[in-house]
Amino acid sequence: MRKKSVPPRLPVPEKTGASDRRNVTRWFRNLPLNRKILLLICLIAFLPLSLVLTFSVSEIRRQSQESQMYALNQGYVQVSQVVEDKLSRMHNISTLLAVNDMVNLDLTLAQEEALADQLVMFENMSSYVYVMEMSFDSNHIIFYIDDSFPVVNDSSGRYRSLEAARQTDWYRQLEENNGKPTWVSFQEDWYDSNDSFVAITRAIWDPDDYSRSTGVLSVSLERSLLEDLLIGASPDQILYLETASGSLIAANRPEEELVRLAPEYRMPGDQTFYKRKIGQTPYMVRSSLLDKSGLYLVSLVPLRSIQQEIDLISSRIWLMFGAVCIFIALSFLPLTRSILSRLQMLKEQMLLVKKGEIRRINVVQEYQDEIGQLVTYYNEMVDKVDELMREQYALGQEKTGAELKALQSQINPHFLYNTLDMINWMAQKNETANVRSVVQAMSRFYRLTLSKGHDIVTIADEVKMCDAYMEIQRRRYKGRILYTTEVDEAVLDCLIPKITLQPFLENAIIHGISQKEDARGTVTLSGWEEDGRITLSVTDDGVGMVTGEARSSSTGSHYGMDNIEKRLRLFYGEEIPIQIESSPGMGTCVIITVPARREETEVQV
Numbered sequence: 001m002r003k004k005s006v007p008p009r010l011p012v013p014e015k016t017g018a019s020d021r022r023n024v025t026r027w028f029r030n031l032p033l034n035r036k037i038l039l040l041i042c043l044i045a046f047l048p049l050s051l052v053l054t055f056s057v058s059e060i061r062r063q064s065q066e067s068q069m070y071a072l073n074q075g076y077v078q079v080s081q082v083v084e085d086k087l088s089r090m091h092n093i094s095t096l097l098a099v100n101d102m103v104n105l106d107l108t109l110a111q112e113e114a115l116a117d118q119l120v121m122f123e124n125m126s127s128y129v130y131v132m133e134m135s136f137d138s139n140h141i142i143f144y145i146d147d148s149f150p151v152v153n154d155s156s157g158r159y160r161s162l163e164a165a166r167q168t169d170w171y172r173q174l175e176e177n178n179g180k181p182t183w184v185s186f187q188e189d190w191y192d193s194n195d196s197f198v199a200i201t202r203a204i205w206d207p208d209d210y211s212r213s214t215g216v217l218s219v220s221l222e223r224s225l226l227e228d229l230l231i232g233a234s235p236d237q238i239l240y241l242e243t244a245s246g247s248l249i250a251a252n253r254p255e256e257e258l259v260r261l262a263p264e265y266r267m268p269g270d271q272t273f274y275k276r277k278i279g280q281t282p283y284m285v286r287s288s289l290l291d292k293s294g295l296y297l298v299s300l301v302p303l304r305s306i307q308q309e310i311d312l313i314s315s316r317i318w319l320m321f322g323a324v325c326i327f328i329a330l331s332f333l334p335l336t337r338s339i340l341s342r343l344q345m346l347k348e349q350m351l352l353v354k355k356g357e358i359r360r361i362n363v364v365q366e367y368q369d370e371i372g373q374l375v376t377y378y379n380e381m382v383d384k385v386d387e388l389m390r391e392q393y394a395l396g397q398e399k400t401g402a403e404l405k406a407l408q409s410q411i412n413p414h415f416l417y418n419t420l421d422m423i424n425w426m427a428q429k430n431e432t433a434n435v436r437s438v439v440q441a442m443s444r445f446y447r448l449t450l451s452k453g454h455d456i457v458t459i460a461d462e463v464k465m466c467d468a469y470m471e472i473q474r475r476r477y478k479g480r481i482l483y484t485t486e487v488d489e490a491v492l493d494c495l496i497p498k499i500t501l502q503p504f505l506e507n508a509i510i511h512g513i514s515q516k517e518d519a520r521g522t523v524t525l526s527g528w529e530e531d532g533r534i535t536l537s538v539t540d541d542g543v544g545m546v547t548g549e550a551r552s553s554s555t556g557s558h559y560g561m562d563n564i565e566k567r568l569r570l571f572y573g574e575e576i577p578i579q580i581e582s583s584p585g586m587g588t589c590v591i592i593t594v595p596a597r598r599e600e601t602e603v604q605v
Contacts, residue, residue, distance in 0.1 A: 037332075037336050037339075037340075041328070041329070041332060046325055046328075049321065049324075049325075050321075053317065053318070053321050056317070057314050057317055057318070060310075060313060060314070060317070061310050061313075061314060064309065064310045064313060065306065065310060068234075068306050068309070068310075069272065069273060069284075069306075071233050072233050072234070072237070072273055072284070072286075072299075072301060073272055073273065073286070074233075075231075075232065075233035075237075076233075076273075076286055076297075076299050079229065079230060079231060079232075079239060079297070079299075080288060080290065080297050082229050083226070083229050083230070083241065083290065083297060084290045084291075084292060084293065086221070086226065086229060087183075087200075087290065087292065087293035087295065088292040088293065089139075090139060090199075090200050090219045090220075090221060091181065091200055091219075091292055091293060093132055093139060093141065093219045094181060094200050094202055094217060094219045095181075096132070097129070097132065097141065097217055097219075098202055098204060098217055100128075119150065119151070122149070122151045122159065126156070126158055129141050129158065139219055139220070139221055140197070140218075140219070140220045140221070141158070141217070141218070141219055142157070142158060142159075142160060142217075142218045142220065143158060143159050143160070143204075143215055143216070143217060143218075144159075144160050144161065144162040144165040144215055144216040144217075144218065145159055145160075145162055145214070145215040146162055146214075146215070147161050147162065147163050162215055162216060165216060168186065169184075169186070170182075170184035170185075170186045170199070170201060171201075171216070173247070174201050174202070174203070174216065179202060179203030179205075179213060180202065180203075181200055181201070181202045181294075182200070182201050182202065183198070183199070183200050183201075183243055183249055183293060183294070183295055184198075184199055184200075184201055184247075184249075185197070185198050185199075185223060185247070185248065185249045185250065186199070195222060195223075196222070196223035196224070197220040197221065197222060197223055198220065198221050198222075198223050198226050198241075198249055198250055199218045199219060199220035199221070200218070200219050200220075200293075201216060201217065201218045202216070202217050203215075203216055203217075204216065204217050223250055226241075226249075226250045227250050227251065227252055230250065230251065230252035231252070232252060232299070232301075234301055234305055234306075235305075236301060236302050236305040237252075237299060237300070237301045237305075238251070238252065238253065238258065238259055238298075238299065238300040238301070239251065239252045239297070239298070239299050240252065240258065240260065240297075240298055241295050241296070241297055241298075242260075242263075242295065242296050242298065243294075243295060243296070244263075244294065244296065245263070246263040248260075249295060259278055259281075259283075259300055260298070260300075261276070261278065261285055261287065261298050261300060265285075266287040266296055266298065267287055267288070272286065273285060273286045273299070273301065274286070275303065278300070281302060281303075282302075282303040282304075283300045283301060283302055283303060284300070284301040284302075284303060284306060285298075285299070285300055285301075286298075286299045287299070339371060342371045342372075342375065343371065345361060345375075346361070346371075346374065346375065346378060349361055349378065358382055358385055358386060358389075359382065360379045360382050360383070361375050361378060361379055418506075419438070419442050419472060422438065422472070422475075422476045423435055423438055423439065426438065426475075426476075434475045437471070437475055438471075438472050438475050438476075441468045441469075441471040441472045441475075442468070442472060444464070444468040445465055445468035445469055445472070448461055448464055448465045448468065448498075449465060449498060449499065454498075455497060455498060456495050456496070456497055456498065456571065457495070457496065457497075457498040458492060458493055458494065458495060458496070459487065459491050459492050459493075459494050459495075459496055459527060459534070459536075460492035460493065461498070462496055462498060462499075462500060462501055463485060463487055463492070463501075463525065463527075465498070465499070465501075465502060466485075466501050466502055466505055466525055467483075467485070469502050469505060469506075470483040470505060470523065473505075473506075473509055477509075477513075477514075477519060480513075480518070480519055480520040480521075481509060481513055481520070481521060481522070481523065482521070482522040482523070483522070483523050483524075483525075484522065484523075484524050484525070485524075485525045485526075486524060486525070486526040486527070487525065487526065487527035487528075487536075488527060488528045488529065490528075490529055491527050491528065491529045491534050491596070493598055494529075494534055494596050494597060494598055495571075495597045495598065496536075496571075496594065497567045497568065497570075497571045500536075500564060500567065500568070500592075501525065501536060501538065503563075503564060504538035504590045505523060505525070505538055507590070508523045508538055508539075508540035508542065508588065508590075509523065509540075511542070511545075511588075512540040512541075512542020512543060512544070512587065512588050513540055513541070513542040514542075515542060515543040516542060516543055521540055521541045521542050521587075522540070522541055523538065523539070523540045524537075524538070524539045524540075525537075525538055526538075526539070529596055532595065532596050533593050533594065533595055533596060534593070534594050534595075534596050535591060535592075535593045536591070536592050536593075536594070537589055537590065537591040537592075538589070538590045539587065539588070539589040539590075540587050540588055540589075541586070541587040542587050542588060543584070543585065543587075544582045544583045544584045544585055544586045544587050544588055545582045545584060545588065561578050564578065564592075565577070565578060568592070568594065572594055572595055572597070574595075576592055576593070576594055577592075578590060578591070578592055579591040579592070579593075
C-alpha cells in the first residue's frame with residue numbers, strides 16, 4: 001500500500017503576551033544595577049504608597065466635599081428660617097393693620113368729619129400703630145392716603161401722599177398684583193434720605209365697598225438689616241431674596257457684583273445644592289420658596305471655592321508624600337552608593353585583568369558583607385594567579401633557553417662545516433698564511449659565540465662575531481668582498497640573541513655577490529635606534545632577486561629565515577618579521593627592527 005503523505009507542520013506563531021513578557025524580562029536583566037535598585041524601590045515602596053495615598057486622597061476629597069456640602073445646607077436652612085421669621089412678622093403686622101376696624105373706619109369716615117375730629121382720629125390711629133411698631137422691632141409702618149387729609153406729609157412721616165406714591169416703581173408692582181400683599185425694595189425719598197428699604201405693601205379697602213381702595217399700607221424694614229441676615233457659610237457664597245417675577249429684594253453683596261440664577265432654573269423647594277453653570281463658571285446652587293412671604297431665597301457658591309480647600313488638603317498630603325519619598329531615597333542612597341561603588345571597583349579591576357593587568361584591590365575592608373568577601377576572594381585569586389604566572393614564567397624562560405640553544409645548535413655545526421671545508425680547500429692549495437688567519441678568525445668567532453654560556457649578547461659582541469666571520473669570508477674570496485659597518489654607538493649595549501646577523505651576511509655572500517660574474521662586491525652592516533626600537537640591516541650589491549623569490553632563495557641551507565624569526569620571537573616575546581628588499585642586478589637589503597632592550601631578562605640555563 002502506498003503511504004499517505006503527511007503535510008509539513010507549519011510553525012506555530014508565538015503568543016504576543018509570552019513574547020512581551022520575555023522582552024520585559026530580558027530588558028530588566030540587562031539594566032545596570034543602580035537602575036534595577038531604583039526601579040525596585042519604586043515598585044516595592046513608592047508604587048504601593050502611591051496607590052494607598054491616591055485612594056486615601058480620593059476618600060478625603062469625598063468626605064471633605066460631603067462635609068462642605070453639609071455645612072452649606074445647614075447654613076442655608078438656618079438663613080432661610082431666620083429670614084422667613086423676619087418676613088413673616090412683617091407680613092403679620094401688615095395683615096393685622098389691614099383688617100383692623102380702627103384703621104379702616106378712620107380712613108373711611110375721616111373725610112366726612114370736621115378737621116378737629118380728623119386730627120383726633122389720626123392721633124388715635126398713630127398711637128395704635130406706634131404700639132404695633134414697638135411690638136415688632138425695626139419695622140416702619142407708613143400709610144399712603146389721599147392728599148385731602150391734613151396729616152399727609154406731616155413731620156412724623158407716618159402719613160404720606162398717595163398721589164406721589166403712584167409715581168413710584170413699587171406702586172406699579174402693587175397695582176400689577178391688584179393690591180394684594182406685595183414685597184418691594186425701594187430707595188427712601190423722604191426728606192433727602194438715602195436709605196434703602198424692603199417693604200410689604202397692600203391696598204386698604206373700604207369696608208363698605210371692597211372694590212374701592214382708601215389707601216396703601218407699607219410695613220418696611222431697612223434693607224441693610226435684612227441683608228445682615230444673609231450670612232453665607234463660605235466667603236464666596238452668594239445669597240439673595242427675589243420675588244417670583246425675579247425682582248431683587250435683598251442680597252449679601254452689591255447688585256453690580258451679584259451673579260443671579262435665571263428664574264426659570266429656580267426650584268420651589270430644593271433639598272440640597274446641585275451643580276449648574278452660569279455663563280462659563282460652574283456653581284453649586286440651591287433655591288427655595290419661603291411659604292409665608294412668597295419670596296425665593298437663592299444661594300450660589302462657586303465650585304472653585306469648594307474645591308480650593310479640598311485641593312489645598314490634597315496638595316499638603318502629596319507634599320508630605322514627596323518629602324517621605326525623598327527621605328526614603330536619601331536613606332537608601334548611602335547603602336546603594338556603597339554597594340555600587342564597590343561593585344564598580346570590582347568591575348574596573350576585572351576589565352584591567354581582561355587587558356592583562358592583574359592587580360590587587362588595595363583598599364581597607366570596612367565591610368564584611370557579601371561584596372566585602374567578594375573583594376577578599378578576588379585578592380586571594382589575584383595572589384594565586386600571580387604565583388602561578390611567576391612559576392609559569394620561570395618554566396617558560398627555561399623552555400625558551402632550551403629552544404634557543406636548540407636553534408643555535410643548528411647554526412653552529414652548519415658554520416663549522418662550511419669553515420672547515422674552506423680550510424681544507426686552502427690547505428690543499430698550500431695557502432698556509434690564509435689558513436692561519438682563518439683559524440685565528442674562527443677562534444675569535446667561537447670565543448664570542450660561547451660568550452661564557454650566555455645565549456643573549458650585546459649588539460657590540462654580535463658585530464665582533466660578524467667581523468670575525470667576514471674576515472674568514474674575505475680570505476676565502478681572495479679579498480674580492482669588501483665589508484663595512486655603520487652601527488651607532490648608542491645601540492651597542494642593547495641585547496640581541498647571538499648569531500642573529502651572521503646568517504644574513506652569509507646569505508649576502510652566497511646568494512648575492514658570489515653569483516656575480518666577477519664575484520666582487522660590498523656588504524654593509526648598519527644599525528640605529530629610533531622611537532625605542534633598533535633597526536639592523538645587511539645590504540649587498542650582489543645580483544639581487546625578484547622580491548617574491550627572496551624568501552625562498554634564502555633557505556637553501558640547512559637553516560633559514562624562519563630559524564632567526566623563531567629565536568627573535570622567543571627572546572622579545574613578539575613577532576619580529578624579516579624584511580627583504582631586493583631588485584635584480586641592484587642587490588639585496590635584509591632588515592629587522594627589534595625593541596631596544598638593555599637589561600637581560602632571560603633565565604640562564
